[in-house]
Amino acid sequence: MAKEGADMTEETEFMIDKNVGKEPDNVESSGGDAKEMRAVILAGFGGLNKLRVSKKAMPELQGGEVKIRVKACGLNFLDLMVRQGNIDNPPKPPLVPGFECSGIIESVAENTTGFEIGDRVMAFVNYNAWAEVVCTPVDFVYKMPDEMTFAEAAAFSLNFVAAYMMLFEVANLREGMSVLVHSAGGGVGQAVAQLCSTVPNVTVFGIASCFKHAAIRDSVTHLFDRNADYMQEIKKISPDGVDIVLDCLCGENTGKGLTLLKPLGTYILYGASNMVTGETKSFFSFAKSWWQVEKVNPIKLYEENKVIAGFSLLNLLFKHGKCSLVKTVMDKLLCLYNQKKIKPVVDSLWALEEVKEAMQRIHDRGNIGKLILDVEKTPTPLMASDSTETSEAGEEEEEPEGDNDSKERMPFIH
Amino acid sequence: MAKEGADMTEETEFMIDKNVGKEPDNVESSGGDAKEMRAVILAGFGGLNKLRVSKKAMPELQGGEVKIRVKACGLNFLDLMVRQGNIDNPPKPPLVPGFECSGIIESVAENTTGFEIGDRVMAFVNYNAWAEVVCTPVDFVYKMPDEMTFAEAAAFSLNFVAAYMMLFEVANLREGMSVLVHSAGGGVGQAVAQLCSTVPNVTVFGIASCFKHAAIRDSVTHLFDRNADYMQEIKKISPDGVDIVLDCLCGENTGKGLTLLKPLGTYILYGASNMVTGETKSFFSFAKSWWQVEKVNPIKLYEENKVIAGFSLLNLLFKHGKCSLVKTVMDKLLCLYNQKKIKPVVDSLWALEEVKEAMQRIHDRGNIGKLILDVEKTPTPLMASDSTETSEAGEEEEEPEGDNDSKERMPFIH
Numbered sequence: 001m002a003k004e005g006a007d008m009t010e011e012t013e014f015m016i017d018k019n020v021g022k023e024p025d026n027v028e029s030s031g032g033d034a035k036e037m038r039a040v041i042l043a044g045f046g047g048l049n050k051l052r053v054s055k056k057a058m059p060e061l062q063g064g065e066v067k068i069r070v071k072a073c074g075l076n077f078l079d080l081m082v083r084q085g086n087i088d089n090p091p092k093p094p095l096v097p098g099f100e101c102s103g104i105i106e107s108v109a110e111n112t113t114g115f116e117i118g119d120r121v122m123a124f125v126n127y128n129a130w131a132e133v134v135c136t137p138v139d140f141v142y143k144m145p146d147e148m149t150f151a152e153a154a155a156f157s158l159n160f161v162a163a164y165m166m167l168f169e170v171a172n173l174r175e176g177m178s179v180l181v182h183s184a185g186g187g188v189g190q191a192v193a194q195l196c197s198t199v200p201n202v203t204v205f206g207i208a209s210c211f212k213h214a215a216i217r218d219s220v221t222h223l224f225d226r227n228a229d230y231m232q233e234i235k236k237i238s239p240d241g242v243d244i245v246l247d248c249l250c251g252e253n254t255g256k257g258l259t260l261l262k263p264l265g266t267y268i269l270y271g272a273s274n275m276v277t278g279e280t281k282s283f284f285s286f287a288k289s290w291w292q293v294e295k296v297n298p299i300k301l302y303e304e305n306k307v308i309a310g311f312s313l314l315n316l317l318f319k320h321g322k323c324s325l326v327k328t329v330m331d332k333l334l335c336l337y338n339q340k341k342i343k344p345v346v347d348s349l350w351a352l353e354e355v356k357e358a359m360q361r362i363h364d365r366g367n368i369g370k371l372i373l374d375v376e377k378t379p380t381p382l383m384a385s386d387s388t389e390t391s392e393a394g395e396e397e398e399e400p401e402g403d404n405d406s407k408e409r410m411p412f413i414h
Numbered sequence: 415m416a417k418e419g420a421d422m423t424e425e426t427e428f429m430i431d432k433n434v435g436k437e438p439d440n441v442e443s444s445g446g447d448a449k450e451m452r453a454v455i456l457a458g459f460g461g462l463n464k465l466r467v468s469k470k471a472m473p474e475l476q477g478g479e480v481k482i483r484v485k486a487c488g489l490n491f492l493d494l495m496v497r498q499g500n501i502d503n504p505p506k507p508p509l510v511p512g513f514e515c516s517g518i519i520e521s522v523a524e525n526t527t528g529f530e531i532g533d534r535v536m537a538f539v540n541y542n543a544w545a546e547v548v549c550t551p552v553d554f555v556y557k558m559p560d561e562m563t564f565a566e567a568a569a570f571s572l573n574f575v576a577a578y579m580m581l582f583e584v585a586n587l588r589e590g591m592s593v594l595v596h597s598a599g600g601g602v603g604q605a606v607a608q609l610c611s612t613v614p615n616v617t618v619f620g621i622a623s624c625f626k627h628a629a630i631r632d633s634v635t636h637l638f639d640r641n642a643d644y645m646q647e648i649k650k651i652s653p654d655g656v657d658i659v660l661d662c663l664c665g666e667n668t669g670k671g672l673t674l675l676k677p678l679g680t681y682i683l684y685g686a687s688n689m690v691t692g693e694t695k696s697f698f699s700f701a702k703s704w705w706q707v708e709k710v711n712p713i714k715l716y717e718e719n720k721v722i723a724g725f726s727l728l729n730l731l732f733k734h735g736k737c738s739l740v741k742t743v744m745d746k747l748l749c750l751y752n753q754k755k756i757k758p759v760v761d762s763l764w765a766l767e768e769v770k771e772a773m774q775r776i777h778d779r780g781n782i783g784k785l786i787l788d789v790e791k792t793p794t795p796l797m798a799s800d801s802t803e804t805s806e807a808g809e810e811e812e813e814p815e816g817d818n819d820s821k822e823r824m825p826f827i828h
Binding site for chain 2: 088165169170172254263264266269270271294295296297298299300301302303304305306307308309310311312315316320322325
């Protein structure tokens, strides 16, 4: 756990080039000979003010890797947890966040096969995705279908692979089953809804904030307000409960989710976004919420015939060495994409310099589908009410999240 | 929990006909007009001395039921837990134990279809199986293949359905996976081993007491002694761990089992036999072991990509209303039986009057495969060293388990 996060900010602050972002024209953003590249840098764990765009040495190709000229990057809830240091064993800042991107192969390591310069690809990266250039082992790289845009590709990999593996590898979704998905409007939620529609007669119960309902109503069978008593509503429709609960929240919802399960049903915890929102911002409040997670008695599972699972795609890839299984899943997903049965939902595109506003949007649960960092996008001018640039604001003091409201940029809605 | 078990013994003792078992010839054990039948009666929760064979009123057929003339009954570890009152919400003694039997349909309730008088069947019963006649809803009754013996049928239902559902419904066993099964020599263990052999390239790690190894070596890929450091041995063979752990034990083994799981692996707790053996005989020691079961943190499952499940076939049938799913599973299993891909392993046959010795054998983990109560079997004469009948011994004082050694009957090994 990132105990040292807050303390390390000062000592790493000097490493950040404060001029970057003001002069993006100076940066060579294409061509193979540049030694430096633009990247989003997290200077230390904490609030939005720990993020900025800076020049950074270009990564060097290692054996078995490809170098990708990045076009688009995916922004996930996990990135907010990383920013706050709210993950197990985070790397030492300063670091470049980001776990997925799409782009064009720029070079391939010697004796490394499967890809050629110019290939359009999407890739998982173990940090360092939010940059103009990324190096990653070929095991984590997948060719994009011709008709897929770079933004779609960056919205595809993590969300659809996670959704697919939870539904079909962990929970064994079959005809006639029912699925409850929290955050139905988010990237994984929308992927889950689409994948459920590929199986006959699957009922999807979605939970989302009220303001998203109009936009996502057609993607699920039943939609409930996050703040309503959805337990009661679901029990009315399906008195036996549901077969699969996908929960990216954490805390009281775990007990609720288990209660809603049918016998032989599977509850999957795939994230812990409650740890980021609300009052759980400091390390100590995080640790408190961690320890208070309701533990599960295996004998209760035995009596009730229930299954509880945890799923972390990034651990599966980068800690547990399951990249060949993920490759198989990706192949199946690309088939479904080519058959036009699934299509990633992109919420909005943001320049690297707009990463704070993008994070604020996902933090506020404002998004419907995926937020994308578009590496080639020019930052949208700030709204008229603003007097300072967001990326320079609040550098010296802890910046409370949410006070960016008055200087919000307009996202580029896809 | 059965707090009142011990206290109730005295008040129920008078209900037991102490002469039964001495005069089995007086009982009309066939023909439709008899008003009474022989049955094993549990007078109160406790040791073996709480069991005896007695006359009891014949059950009356209810709507939707069939009446079965019982030929053979299955004896399971769960029956020992019932005897001790070590289950949740046990019924009030005196009661007739037993959850499965095979026999011949003797009558069918009005407006009830699917079975005819004379059909050879196997059935689940919610208690009351260990008797000459049983009534149970048709939902829990399955026709036997012609070549299946009654003993095989009584050994088939619970063990194979449980093994199948755990491997294929809960854990999704596929080609190339590995399975660890505790109590590999028991009824479920042998069913698991056989079912695994129906899937290509599945590795089965079995754990069993040393003295069983010669008998069951061919049924599993790797066999380990219960008292050896099997964790180390398995890690040597399969450093990544195993895909499925089936654990009928409880307590320290839960942690061990979870540790041995591969990422995306499934640990299934399907019983709690440690609660019966050893020192956990009284209610209080039971409660202690119950509460000390290691609870599982869902966030640890998330980090490690692991699945934990509980499975209780009887709860699934009698509490959770899943009999149509079980029927589907039984159909698949009978196909496999007819194709000679699976065959129940019967350890030994015992007369109803020998139920104490049979229970002692399963308690001592002496069995390889299933123990069967053969309703038509005459008790085997006691061995030469005995002077009293076991079924009459120790009625007035608490009888320590295991002191039957000196008056053991020879089981009829199948």
